[in-house]
Amino acid sequence: MTSDMSFRNHVRDWLHGHVPAGWRESMTAATTEAFIAQQREWMKTLVGAGFATSHWGREWPGGGRPLAEQIIIAEEMARADAPRLLLYFISLYHAALTLMEWGTEEQKSRHLPAILQGEIWCQGFSEPNAGSDLASLRTRAERHGDNYIVNGQKIWSTLGQYADYCLLLVRTDSAGPKQAGITYLLMDTRSEGVVRRPLKQMTGDEEFAEIFLQDVKIPVGNRLGEENAGWRIAQTTLTSERGLTILELCERLYCARWRLLAAMGENDGIVQDDQFRREAVDVFVRIDALRALVGEMMIKLMAGKDIAGAASFVKLLYARVLRKFAALGERAGGSAHLLSGFTLGGGYETGNWAFDFMNSYQWTIAGGSNEVQRNIVAERVLGMPREKWQPT
Template sequence: MTQIVTPHRSADDIPDLEALRADVRAWCELNVPTDWRESQTGATAEQFVEFQQRWFSTLRAGGLAVPHWPAEHGGGFTLSEQAVLFEEFARAEAPRLVLQFISLHHAAATLLTAGTDKQLAEHLPAILDGEVWCQGFSEPEAGSDLVSLRTRAVRDGDHYVVNGQKIWASLAMHADWCLLLARTSVDAPARKGISYLLMDMKSPGLTVRPIKQSSGEEHFCEIFLSDVRIPVSNLVGEENQGWQVAQRTLTSERGATMVELSERLAVGYDWLVELARTTLGDDLATDTRVRQDLAALATEVSGLRILTARAIAEAEAPVTARSGGGASASVIKLYYSELLQRLTHYGMQLTGLDGQVADEKPTSAGWESGHWLLDYIGSWEWTIPGGTSEIQRNIIAERGLGLPREPVTT
């Protein structure tokens, strides 16, 4: 029977992080599959889904699937305790929960902050049982400028009738449900005419088409909606107030999940150093340029981890002690995504021409799998989802530095 890992707390409810770390490390040694990289390289879509669901079930049995959820829903770990989990998962090179990412973070955060009791009761237990979600926000002409979305939802009795198109929906071909933004008013100001809906992916009139990427993967999808009927009971928040709900969804993507990604990037740096040793051998000791480049990247990786640690400390501090600003998550997201590009690009340079040959990486790996060409190609995705780098810089400027908003031009 799988050991269940729970937080260690003192009588004053102070976390004992080292005791927790020891438990998680022991759990990883027993439960992280040692051959998952081999089995997931070249895996079919069915093999990928089966593996992801099995790994999620293992984490759930160990009490580690949803540490960021409230205790009454199976979580209850503080941010500092979550950081320990992520550090140990990265250290053990555990597979990422790619398939459940939207379900565990975006969908759960949205439902917990804005969902009805019925929606919570229906979906949170189902997510724990493996229900898969995707996100239907972006459109062909409404990506970063999301308020320009054109998908329409027209009220018809107890349903909304929805028509439109969504794009860049991660793993939508496997999803059971979708977090959908649609315009329910064309007369209201742009941000006040959008509603937030929960859409069953088995609904008639819905078509999903995977998008073939330059890496050969089909991670993203287009979603076409033709007279799709969504019950009004699937509305999250108030009608025409979906923009406010969507901000909570996006905050989850720029928040605690960055801790895991930062730790995995640190492991990716270790692989980069090993690549340099393998490629240069004894010459590494005298190759000043490579040593300086590696040292510079080491400094950046350390800086990212320090930023993440500070953000955790800030979030856990009493409200009266917080510095405010609301931009730390955007700083981390921006720094991580652009550092990921620099690190994977350097790995691709070290591999030389041999590294330009088409390769396959494990489908359950992160963005830093050690397959440098594909990692570098994939790294460009990270400056776009969850708000582009340009959007993050605006948030940092306005919320963090207090600079005035750019004037609206017509």
């Protein structure tokens, strides 16, 4: 897509020398401690080389890179099969970009350098009763002098059990429209009254946490923007990664197509079974289409155009093809049902097919479920009328 070959070669050479050899083996059936250690080490390496912060402003080390170069970095990470930087994803994108846009000088100078030093952030948005309908969140914050006192519960915080800070949405007003009573706070997760519990997924992995908040004191100085103005700020957080993640994931899926052929028992480009061969073609054709669409979306992004509709199309297509890919691998790879250790931070196409299949639900549920994405497409792209639910 982008043909700045000298920069691409620079990134490629660097990755060739720095992607930890054998990381997939050592992260398979690994302990949590080993995973955390690997992530910290990889973060340090990437920050040192300036490849973790290419989307930050130019005043930051590694920052100020044009989008075309950010795209190259994402593509080359996938191509080199580098470990994903899961533990710092929220820190580097959601927290950093939200702070850059809405933070006070004090908030920025306290947190942004700390993130470069490895401060871990999580997102405290979803609640047990506020998923797709996020604005209905009920975690309450009451002002007492210079503090908010917060009570409630958050859920689905990615790696929240390891976080130092939390991007927290709370309700400060219940009178008006639900969006208008939300305030955005920055919470130290070691505050008194914060209890975090890892949430065990169907795969056995613990990538998410529940966060229980009981009379947690958060200084007013840790508020982002004005009181009750949090909904708008949250939109910055939710759109902060601007398609670069899905670009990288699509490239990873593209580079991992060989795994599907390997599952079919062939690696010379021939699949004996007619059914599997044709279904694999179907999947590969869709991966190509997805990459073409992501390419179009990146061109739009570079031209400064709105990508809201395109992002929903891409997410729906990615979720669907990922599920097909994993399901086909699971059917073709005869021993997929035998329990085996999964790879931490290894992405969504690890070749542990049963795990990959289950894990693919993250893309049909998280980050705006397929159903929410379909509503967005139908209403905002196709102009179909909103469906108002009438309480009876």
